[in-house]
Structures are given as C-alpha cells and as structure tokens.
Amino acid sequence: MxxxxxxxxxxxxxxxxxxxxxxxxxxxxxxxxxxxxxxxxxxxxxxxxxxxxxxxKEAALLAAINEVIAKLKEAPVKVGAKVGTTGKIFGSVTSVQISKAIREQKGYEIDRRRISIVDEVKELGSYKAAVDFGNGNNAEVEFEVVAE
Missing domain, CATH: 3.40.5.10 (Ribosomal protein L9, N-terminal domain)
Structure with missing residues (x-):
C-alpha cells in the first residue's frame, strides 16, 4: 500500500x-x-x-541567508575587550560577544550557538569565526579584537 x-x-x-x-x-x-x-x-x-x-519558502530563506552572508563578509566586525599593559586580553572573546557585536554593527541577530571561533582569542588582532545557518549554509566571519 x-x-x-x-x-x-x-x-x-x-x-x-x-x-x-x-x-x-x-x-x-x-x-x-x-x-x-x-x-x-x-x-x-x-x-x-x-x-x-x-x-x-526554502528559496526565500536561502536568498535571505545569502544576503546576510554578503553583509557579514563586507567588513570585519569589531569586538571590544579589556586589555592589560602587555596587549593580552583579560579572559577570552566568546561567541556571545561576537553575536552581540554582529547585532550592534550589522543589524542581524545570530544565535551564539551557531557561532564557533576557529582560534583561541587571547590577544588583540584579527580572527575568524564560522557561522552555521543550517541546511549546509556556512559563512566565515572576520572579527577584529580592539581595546575598550
């Protein structure tokens, strides 16, 4: 049957x-x-x-995701962190801070659980984080750690 x-x-x-x-x-x-x-x-x-x-619906969602990915790749996101005299960060930059910086600077809400940081962030400089949008849609976001 x-x-x-x-x-x-x-x-x-x-x-x-x-x-x-x-x-x-x-x-x-x-x-x-x-x-x-x-x-x-x-x-x-x-x-x-x-x-x-x-x-x-899937085509519309894919178009929206591609728009977000294009916006995220335009310029690096700046993440502020408290820094000691040697240039080392107090603590570490987390996905929560990156999510908040994307929301404030780019205007897109991305869940912190979808962001994974490639390298451990302990100093000022430029780094990369991977964002998983689901359904095989991934993006690499550049972020720059700056002193507050």
Whole structure:
C-alpha cells in the first residue's frame, strides 16, 4: 500500500514522502497514529502543492541567508575587550560577544550557538569565526579584537 507520510518516521522516511508499506502496518499503525495518509489522487495533489510551497519558502530563506552572508563578509566586525599593559586580553572573546557585536554593527541577530571561533582569542588582532545557518549554509566571519 502506498502512503504519504505526514511527519518523519524512523527507518521509513521523511515528511511528505511517498512510501510503500504493508497493508497491516499502514492501517493498524501509521494511519491511526496520524503518521501517514493513504495515497489517494486528492492526497497526492495536496502533497504536490505542499512540496511547491515548501520549495518557495526554502528559496526565500536561502536568498535571505545569502544576503546576510554578503553583509557579514563586507567588513570585519569589531569586538571590544579589556586589555592589560602587555596587549593580552583579560579572559577570552566568546561567541556571545561576537553575536552581540554582529547585532550592534550589522543589524542581524545570530544565535551564539551557531557561532564557533576557529582560534583561541587571547590577544588583540584579527580572527575568524564560522557561522552555521543550517541546511549546509556556512559563512566565515572576520572579527577584529580592539581595546575598550
């Protein structure tokens, strides 16, 4: 029996996927638990419409992500840190500080958990951080540590 999955099912498939399963599995487990619907002609048309809408949303999201990536690569972000007389930073620059600097200087809100710093930052200078936007979209952001 062919069914259309309404949500992700382990070891079977993902949302809006058309799969073949045994009749008993579909009628006794997938359909009653609202994991799937029968693949009737009307349900197949609805699936196609959902896939078109999802593709449009993904294209819009990708365009927005590319715009953010382009803005982030324009100029390095300046991160202020307290510095001793030898040029060493008190503590270290964290992803929280980078996220805050991006929000203030570029106007984009990026979650600190999506930012990973490539090198340990203990002195003034230029460094790089990786930003993961999800779905395989990554960007490298340059930031400059300056004295406050």
């Amino acid at each position: 062919q069914v259309i999955l309404i949500q992700d099912v382990d070891n079977l498939g993902g949302k809006n996927e058309l799969v073949n399963v045994k009749n008993g599995y579909a009628r006794n487990y997938l359909i009653p638990n609202k994991f799937a619907v029968e693949a009737s002609p009307s349900n197949l048309k609805m699936r196609e419409e959902k896939l078109k809408v999802a593709a449009k």
